[in-house]
Amino acid sequence: MIAVFLRELRLALRHPAEALAAVLFFVIVCALFPFGVGPSPEALARLAPGALVTAALLAALLPLDRLFAAEAEDGSLDLLLTTGLPPAALAGAKAAAHWAVTGVPLILATPVAAALLALPTEAWGVAILALGLASAVLSLLGTVGAALTLGARRGGVLLPLLVLPLAVPVVIFAAGAIEAASAGGEARPFLLLLAAFLAGALPLTPLAAGAALREG
Amino acid sequence: MLAADELAARRGGRVVFAGLSLRAEPGEALLLLGPNGAGKSTLLRVLAGLLRPAAGNLSWEGEEIALDPAAHGARTRYLGHQDAIKPAMTPAEDLAFWARLRGGDPGAALAALGLSALAGLPCRTLSAGQRRRLALARLLLGDAPLWLLDEPTLGLDTASVARLGTLLAAHRARGGIVLAATHLPLPLPGARELPL
Numbered sequence: 001m002i003a004v005f006l007r008e009l010r011l012a013l014r015h016p017a018e019a020l021a022a023v024l025f026f027v028i029v030c031a032l033f034p035f036g037v038g039p040s041p042e043a044l045a046r047l048a049p050g051a052l053v054t055a056a057l058l059a060a061l062l063p064l065d066r067l068f069a070a071e072a073e074d075g076s077l078d079l080l081l082t083t084g085l086p087p088a089a090l091a092g093a094k095a096a097a098h099w100a101v102t103g104v105p106l107i108l109a110t111p112v113a114a115a116l117l118a119l120p121t122e123a124w125g126v127a128i129l130a131l132g133l134a135s136a137v138l139s140l141l142g143t144v145g146a147a148l149t150l151g152a153r154r155g156g157v158l159l160p161l162l163v164l165p166l167a168v169p170v171v172i173f174a175a176g177a178i179e180a181a182s183a184g185g186e187a188r189p190f191l192l193l194l195a196a197f198l199a200g201a202l203p204l205t206p207l208a209a210g211a212a213l214r215e216g
Numbered sequence: 217m218l219a220a221d222e223l224a225a226r227r228g229g230r231v232v233f234a235g236l237s238l239r240a241e242p243g244e245a246l247l248l249l250g251p252n253g254a255g256k257s258t259l260l261r262v263l264a265g266l267l268r269p270a271a272g273n274l275s276w277e278g279e280e281i282a283l284d285p286a287a288h289g290a291r292t293r294y295l296g297h298q299d300a301i302k303p304a305m306t307p308a309e310d311l312a313f314w315a316r317l318r319g320g321d322p323g324a325a326l327a328a329l330g331l332s333a334l335a336g337l338p339c340r341t342l343s344a345g346q347r348r349r350l351a352l353a354r355l356l357l358g359d360a361p362l363w364l365l366d367e368p369t370l371g372l373d374t375a376s377v378a379r380l381g382t383l384l385a386a387h388r389a390r391g392g393i394v395l396a397a398t399h400l401p402l403p404l405p406g407a408r409e410l411p412l
Contacts, residue, residue: 003313003316003317007305007313010305010309011302011305014304014305015304073298074298074301074302075296075297075298075300078261078264078266078294078296078298078300079300079314079354080317081265081266082264082265082266082289082292082294083289083290083317083318084285084286084287084288084290085286085289085317086286
């Protein structure tokens with residue numbers, strides 16, 4: 001399982017364009033808001049929490065449709081499934097690698113995006129925490145979506161339709177946490193709810209994705 | 217011993233084969249023969265545990281294979297149509313990865329297929345035959361008794377086919393079983409033929 005994770009990281013380092021594309025998408029979407037809403041800091045700061053979370057989740061979705069499709073196309077998935085490695089472990093390693101390759105760079109880019117959206121600096125720490133948790137949940141849910149849509153002809157279109165509705169609670173709690181922090185309120189309950197969501201998804205989603213891979 | 221009884225497989229609702237039975241004893245080689253679409257690859261995928269049979273029994277030493285997929289995975293090496301090679305990785309890295317999952321010595325496997333000189337080059341620079349040899353090298357990792365080969369000599373030159381012949385003979389001498397689907401002559405002396 002660790003071997004699969006390390007191989008994913010190595011492959012991502014050899015093709016940095018894919019991970020960078022997600023981060024650039026995130027930053028550019030956040031940079032577009034001031035043009036649409038106008039440069040007034042109050043209006044932007046009002047929008048910032050929701051815009052940050054939505055842009056980050058959409059960016060993290062970008063590389064998901066290749067998560068298993070690339071392996072299936074070159075025959076690697078067949079070989080991995082015949083090693084006797086449980087499909088759930090394979091899915092878990094893939095989800096962890098997706099988060100490390102896409103989620104972590106998004107977290108690192110959060111201050112840039114937050115500055116573009118005029119988010120008050122005292123909320124940046126919470127924004128980083130909330131996006132870290134939200135992107136981890138999305139990696140797990142997205143792995144299930146990627147496994148389910150593997151082999152579907154329009155998998156790339158189907159995947160967001162499957163995953164985004166499931167991510168609604170993540171958007172609510174993550175945006176709530178950032179909102180509370182920028183208004184000087186208590187962000188902790190929102191972050192705890194996000195963490196609870198992650199704790200629930202952590203054991204369940206690899207099992208679901210593994211079952212989907214086995215049937216595929 | 218690998219045994220299949222009254223095996224049937226379906227692809228997309230269509231029955232590919234049905235009522236298929238086979239036995240393979242240690243040291244034996246079975247050649248799956250038949251026209252395109254006869255179900256050779258499908259049978260290999262069923263035997264590898266990648267595809268659930270629509271009917272029938274599949275057992276190893278009398279034990280149902282589906283009951284313990286991990287044990288079946290450990291004893292099986294499957295070579296598919298595709299080479300499962302990442303263009304950005306080198307043959308040495310590729311084999312080192314599979315050796316972590318399978319055990320075995322990646323260096324010896326590379327040498328056995330004559331790939332030592334290419335070990336450090338990115339796989340995107342390899343020719344089709346060299347890529348096939350790298351896929352074949354994975355068979356040697358971790359000493360598994362059951363080899364399932366789908367067109368193993370695709371794209372190989374005569375020297376590499378001879379090398380594969382030596383490896384297949386050594387595998388069978390150790391008591392290994394080979395099942396191969398092919399349209400090309402294979403270096404498998406004394407192999408039984410199984411028409412599909």
